Amino acid sequence: MATQLQPLDIGRAPEGGDVGPVQTGWQLAFREFTSNRLAVIGFAMLAFFILFSFVGPLIYHTNQSTTSLTLANVAPSGAHLLGTDGNGFDELGRMMRGGQSSLEIGAFAALVAIFLGALIGSVAGLIGGLLDGFLMRFTDAFLSVPFLFVVLIVAVKVGSPTVLTLSLVIGAFSWPVPARLVRGEVLTLRERDFVLAARTAGSGSGRLIVRHLLPNALGVVIVNVTFQMVDAILAVSYVGFLGFGLHFPNVDWGDQLSNSIGFLEDGYWWQIFPVGACIVLTVMALNFIGDALRDAMDVRLRRR
């Protein structure tokens, strides 16, 4: 028996559910990100450490320029909330100062890595052919360089590293991963119609990369920035921990930790565990954010 077709009722809601206003990909990603509890926690933790390091010293005034052996290794008290270190500096104030360098290096090294990576990756992906092959073998070679060893060797040579030089050194050896990611994105993007349209309209390669390819590859790049920051903050703490980081009177968290290891046996816990917790929590916060961003950008995982 043939079934009677229902006449189309335009007034009724469509079967897929209610129709809402169209949201752009970025709005969807933002909604997804903010609905992720870990992401919000990570964001709050990161904001806390940024405020702690950069605004903290304005509120909590400490002497971070002259050493005082009479004040060395004082246990936490009202005058020194987290005690003092082996040079008589207030530990909490020192942590704020160390946080400034660690966060600055993390951010700056990530920017250097992403900039170099995006540049090399997009040129390789767009132009292709021999240049692509050459650039990718170059990237492979860089990926095979034992990162920490080379960074340490260069850091030792620099002698008295600063925030700027350490960031440049770490960034200069971290670009291969973003380069590969961006190249992969560009390889799929360049076959799309809008790129053809832009080419037909007369865009050169430079304009194509800057105006069309990179903005579309931005999702991958943003996710990678957070992980680059994680790696850079860890790298600088390793370098500092081994004693080749910033020099006195500058300090970073790893450096601060390594100066206090000798006091572990004496029970001066305030010199070791708070600053270690700073590194761990900052890295964890960035990991939360990075994971959440990756999930938010991943269309396959997105709930609509």
Added chain:
Amino acid sequence: MLSYLLRRLITSIIVIFFVSIGIFWLLHVVYPSPARAVLGLRATQFDVNTWNQQNGYNDPVIVQYFRYMGRALTGNLGFSYTLNQPVLALLKQRAPRSIWLSGISLVLAIVIAIPLGVFQAFITYSMPSFFLGLILIQVFSFSLPIFGFEASQSNNVFSIIGDWHDMTLPIATLTLTSVAAYSRYMRSASMDVLAQDYIKVARAKGLPERLVMIRHLVRNASLPMVTLIGLSLPLLLAGNLIVEELFNYNGLGLLFFNSLQKIDYPTLLAYTLAGAVLVVIGNLIADIALTVADPRIRLA
């Protein structure tokens, strides 16, 4: 299959060539010559120049590179002036210690990480090894004096292997830091595998969940671990710098650290080059192992 492996081998050799030139050039720029270390601070500029001339440090970098590589192929990795020993002997002496420390930690980490990742127990984030090590020392060496805070100083590998009192903390530190990373990989691999049709088929035909896990999920989700193990190969030999430094374990990592402080150029060069070669070989082995383990790649 064979042609794939051959192609992979050739690209590996090309990459090794590029990396070694890059590292050689970089170290040459950073430390042009060990003359100062050999002749001492009081040597005149003339002496330094003469020494450089005699030992070929005034030649173009590329000439020096090929000379170095030629010698390296015959087992001559240079001479450590600060330790007064051939570099190869230094590396040979310390390698077994690093292999034991990193090897046992790698095995333990994999054994722990696979079930953690498969059952998606919890997301773990790795902690910097130096801080984890410090916490372990504080808890298990000072608060509860169970283990030693310094790794075994013995010269005999077998007595190091038997020395659980001093080796537990370094091994635990290294294991726990890798477990976090491995179990995350394992977890994301399991999630990918769980979405596959063959899991649905296995469940639909009434296979008990336990068997679905063991036969289908674990076996397939473990494939990325093969790659990870390959990538860990350099760690195995190059030792773990931080853990060896923290626990004062006289392996390759500590050798590198000490060479760095004394700017022992020949040791640094040999060590970094060996590290790079191992990275490439590790990648190659991972690819070959993956081809053997995964029929889909073999047939493709």
